[in-house]
Amino acid sequence: xxxxxxxxxxxxxxxxxxxxxxxxxxxxxxxxxxxxxxxxxxxxxxxxxxxxxxxxxxxxxxxxxxxxxxxxxxxxxxxxxxxxxxxxxxxxxxxxxxxxxxxxxxxxxxxxxxxxxxxxxxxxxxxxxxxxxxxxxxxxxxxxxxxxx
Amino acid sequence: xxxxxxxxxxxxxxxxxxxxxxxxxxxxxxxxxxxxxxxxxxxxxxxxxxxxxxxxxxxxxxxxxxxxxxxxxxxxxxxxxxxxxxxxxxxxxxxxxxxxxxxxxxxxxxxxxxxxxxxxxxxxxxxxxxxxxxxxxxxxxxxxxxxxx
Amino acid sequence: xxxxxxxxxxxxxxxxxxxxxxxxxxxxxxxxxxxxxxxxxxxxxxxxxxxxxxxxxxxxxxxxxxxxxxxxxxxxxxxxxxxxxxxxxxxxxxxxxxxxxxxxxxxxxxxx
Amino acid sequence: xxxxxxxxxxxxxxxxxxxxxxxxxxxxxxxxxxxxxxxxxxxxxxxxxxxxxxxxxxxxxxxxxxxxxxxxxxxxxxxxxxxxxxxxxxxxxxxxxxxxxxxxxxxxxxxx
Ligand SMILES: Nc1ncnc2c1ncn2[C@@H]1O[C@H](COP(=O)(O)OP(=O)(O)O)[C@@H](O)[C@H]1O
Ligand SMILES: Nc1ncnc2c1ncn2[C@@H]1O[C@H](COP(=O)(O)OP(=O)(O)O)[C@@H](O)[C@H]1O
Numbered sequence: 001x002x003x004x005x006x007x008x009x010x011x012x013x014x015x016x017x018x019x020x021x022x023x024x025x026x027x028x029x030x031x032x033x034x035x036x037x038x039x040x041x042x043x044x045x046x047x048x049x050x051x052x053x054x055x056x057x058x059x060x061x062x063x064x065x066x067x068x069x070x071x072x073x074x075x076x077x078x079x080x081x082x083x084x085x086x087x088x089x090x091x092x093x094x095x096x097x098x099x100x101x102x103x104x105x106x107x108x109x110x111x112x113x114x115x116x117x118x119x120x121x122x123x124x125x126x127x128x129x130x131x132x133x134x135x136x137x138x139x140x141x142x143x144x145x146x147x148x149x
Numbered sequence: 150x151x152x153x154x155x156x157x158x159x160x161x162x163x164x165x166x167x168x169x170x171x172x173x174x175x176x177x178x179x180x181x182x183x184x185x186x187x188x189x190x191x192x193x194x195x196x197x198x199x200x201x202x203x204x205x206x207x208x209x210x211x212x213x214x215x216x217x218x219x220x221x222x223x224x225x226x227x228x229x230x231x232x233x234x235x236x237x238x239x240x241x242x243x244x245x246x247x248x249x250x251x252x253x254x255x256x257x258x259x260x261x262x263x264x265x266x267x268x269x270x271x272x273x274x275x276x277x278x279x280x281x282x283x284x285x286x287x288x289x290x291x292x293x294x295x296x297x298x
Numbered sequence: 299x300x301x302x303x304x305x306x307x308x309x310x311x312x313x314x315x316x317x318x319x320x321x322x323x324x325x326x327x328x329x330x331x332x333x334x335x336x337x338x339x340x341x342x343x344x345x346x347x348x349x350x351x352x353x354x355x356x357x358x359x360x361x362x363x364x365x366x367x368x369x370x371x372x373x374x375x376x377x378x379x380x381x382x383x384x385x386x387x388x389x390x391x392x393x394x395x396x397x398x399x400x401x402x403x404x405x406x407x408x409x410x
Numbered sequence: 411x412x413x414x415x416x417x418x419x420x421x422x423x424x425x426x427x428x429x430x431x432x433x434x435x436x437x438x439x440x441x442x443x444x445x446x447x448x449x450x451x452x453x454x455x456x457x458x459x460x461x462x463x464x465x466x467x468x469x470x471x472x473x474x475x476x477x478x479x480x481x482x483x484x485x486x487x488x489x490x491x492x493x494x495x496x497x498x499x500x501x502x503x504x505x506x507x508x509x510x511x512x513x514x515x516x517x518x519x520x521x522x
């Protein structure tokens with residue numbers, strides 16, 4: 001039934017879309033054979049998606065001039081991948097430190113959450129001004145479709 | 150706060166996406182100032198979206214070879230518009246009769262629902278093999294953003 | 299979907315959504331009830347169904363037909379506001395026998 | 411967000427989602443409580459909050475700071491499984507005083 005599939009969403013990076021996009025992702029992934037009933041994992045993946053979207057909303061563009069975000073959601077044979085593409089300022093992922101746990105700040109937990117809950121995280125600022133954050137989680141595939149894929 | 154916005158979704162026309170797309174639309178539109186608390190209207194719009202997606206899933210492509218659908222959701226100053234674009238067989242919208250109410254059939258209520266619940270419905274099969282169904286509902290705009298738009 | 303038997307009547311309780319994803323299950327459930335258990339009096343309990351669409355309506359029409367062909371009948375119980383409004387829009391409120399109360403739906407069979 | 415007073419302590423009950431959409435409201439609510447009513451003992455009741463994210467955590471950290479600066483304190487009551495797991499991931503379970511029971515959270519102030 002389930003096969004590999006990719007959904008691509010182009011939208012303004014507006015906070016107003018946060019919950020509707022989250023709802024979409026949650027409804028989608030909870031149907032995946034590897035995730036049926038896996039409440040904790042579904043929560044984690046929704047949270048990661050939420051953090052990545054919030055970051056584009058908050059950091060990619062100057063505040064009064066929200067640009068666009070292109071989101072890719074890929075259901076692979078044994079993984080789930082989120083891609084967030086913006087044409088904003090970009091940043092240096094490697095240069096972002098872990099949160100200061102001894103002196104907790106208001107901000108700075110988003111990337112920590114993404115790094116810890118996902119198996120792969122990669123960020124690339126391309127020459128053409130497009131920045132892409134790629135987040136991947138491997139899932140134990142269960143169900144018949146591995147063979148069909 | 151709310152401005153005009155367009156969200157574009159490219160996805161396979163798979164039934165598996167029906168509920169997640171519906172959830173997205175519902176979450177999105179229930180935040181619109183004109184729709185806050187308007188349960189019946191929110192239900193109607195979700196139903197129309199649901200019918201249009203189901204039709205692409207069921208009719209646009211041969212059954213074992215589901216193609217792609219491109220969905221546009223446009224929040225206008227005083228309207229909401231759904232666009233469903235497929236590259237399938239296409240059909241003649243004007244040629245589709247109303248359901249036979251005296252001899253109820255299993256099928257044939259989708260377009261009736263869309264026609265009755267929306268203010269505008271238009272279908273175009275373009276030369277390039279793209280078919281576009283456009284569904285529009287005018288909303289009484291409330292809130293500050295009319296002036297900003 | 300949950301099926302229960304009450305005095306020779308099957309009560310089929312549908313889930314939160316009765317759409318193209320589950321419409322085939324509903325038809326199949328009713329067909330099996332008729333073929334395998336011989337039950338032809340069925341109440342469809344829509345209490346939990348917050349969302350029904352044209353595919354759901356289609357499955358109900360198909361089920362009614364199967365039951366009538368087998369000298370049975372189908373009643374609908376406890377439709378939500380969304381279901382009622384869709385039945386009216388599609389004129390199915392004139393086709394289905396609809397009850398606000400499950401027990402009344404059940405006892406409506408006994409006259410026959 | 412709902413605010414109630416119980417014996418000089420404010421109980422702020424957050425909604426189903428505590429994300430970037432409402433994090434500013436929480437900070438603002440706490441700031442106003444302190445500035446306008448002088449209340450500096452606050453329990454954040456997370457019972458209804460099925461989803462909290464880094465913005466929600468940030469609003470809680472900011473609130474705790476404001477309260478401590480005003481010689482008050484903040485306790486967290488009834489976190490859901492999702493909230494508990496996020497507090498652990500972000501090590502905030504060592505920063506916040508967290509209670510499974512709302513009354514225990516409330517009475518934890520009285521020792522001071
Ligand atoms: N999409 C993005 N575009 C530009 N900068 C970003 C983006 N995502 C993250 N950043 C940068 O990384 C920093 C850390 O992000 P994060 O860990 O999520 O914490 P926070 O968002 O609370 O600051 C941000 O403050 C910002 O400078
Ligand atoms: N996207 C589409 N592509 C091709 N044909 C379509 C499409 N949407 C509708 N149709 C045609 O219009 C007919 C009526 O559709 P509808 O009123 O929704 O009823 P149903 O889907 O139950 O047949 C369909 O049977 C189909 O032939």
